[in-house]
């Protein structure tokens with residue numbers, strides 16, 4: 481089968497369509513490609529495998545993989561034709577045990593060629609490569625059946641990967657037009673659509689008003705320090721606030737740990753917030769179904785929605801928790817827990833990605849993400865995947881790295897900020913210091929300095 485015959489066959493079975501399609505992102509695309517059903521047409525499957533074999537037979541690799549599900553059967557056939565070993569990655573990452581996310585046998589350091597059906601932006605390819613690299617497999621080359629991206633080659637090259645494609649979108653359009661299967665008008669629409677995808681950086685990105693409020697306050701106070709005031713009596717709480725309130729951009733509370741909480745607590749807290757010009761963030765970590773969190777946020781003895789502008793939200797119950805919390809009220813937004821700082825936490829990469837997808841869908845309700853990382857590089861990679869202008873709030877920060885006896889893990893102020901944290905969240909590092917006032921000043925100065933340096937680069 482020639483490439484041209486292959487494209488015509490794809491059009492015949494409806495795997496490539498031209499029309500008007502609303503994508504998951506909300507964008508309306510003039511074309512739609514879906515190669516999943518190809519496996520039910522043996523001649524087409526055989527044809528694409530032969531075309532791929534010709535393309536890759538001289539490349540340097542030890543094993544082959546296909547990205548599940550669509551590309552896996554294609555890769556199996558190609559591997560068999562070339563007599564090369566096949567491996568693949570579980571689609572759902574194992575949240576327990578020790579790795580074993582890759583199925584199949586391979587030697588540590590094996591060079592792997594990755595086959596996929598399509599490339600759109602390149603971001604999922606990079607994620608795949610990173611996943612394999614964690615398991616000791618080296619990825620350099622990707623081969624896709626159709627390159628429908630505007631700048632996938634460049635995006636992958638930036639990360640050190642090479643993209644090879646069997647057919648480009650342009651070739652498909654040209655061929656189908658020459659056969660009279662699509663109109664001149666449609667061709668133009670496709671060109672305009674792909675051009676509009678190229679420079680997302682130049683477009684004004686939406687910024688959540690609460691994120692903006694935080695960023696403005698940070699500039700005003702020259703502080704990106706969030707104090708986690710984890711003490712259990714009102715006296716300790718307000719004594720400490722007297723000492724450190726001027727240093728912080730935001731106060732993080734766990735209101736339910738105050739033993740002597742009463743009606744005077746919130747008015748007093750709001751008075752301090754006004755006097756010392758900080759924002760309030762209740763670290764409630766909502767996690768229930770929408771209807772329940774709505775009550776937990778707005779009712780009960782704490783009535784959190786009356787005084788906290790920011791709250792933490794788990795995505796474990798699904799993204800509609802955001803609706804439960806924030807629908808119908810103004811002036812609040814969530815920090816979604818995309819990663820946690822504690823040892824052994826169960827938030828894996830798939831979960832983190834779901835958090836980003838939720839934020840993309842409901843940007844109005846997500847001001848930022850809570851995150852952590854094992855190194856500056858790890859945090860950078862994490863932050864690069866944020867869907868928009870969300871801020872990265874980072875707990876588990878101290879002057880020195882280390883851990884506590886109950887699973888908390890710390891990285892240093894500078895590593896947190898250099899990796900991409902916009903605010904550091906500090907509790908015991910300041911609370912347990914001999915002189916909390918001096919310590920808060922020191923944390924503020926170091927964090928702000930690192931932040932300003934990073935912003936200039």
Ligand code: 5BU
Pocket residue numbers: 708710734763792817819820821822850852875876877888905906907908909
């Ligand atoms: P510490 O004393 O600096 O360890 O306090 C950290 C605070 O941040 C504490 O209130 C935690 O509940 C909170 N926290 C965290 O440590 N790690 C996380 O991943 C999240 C919140 Br989310």
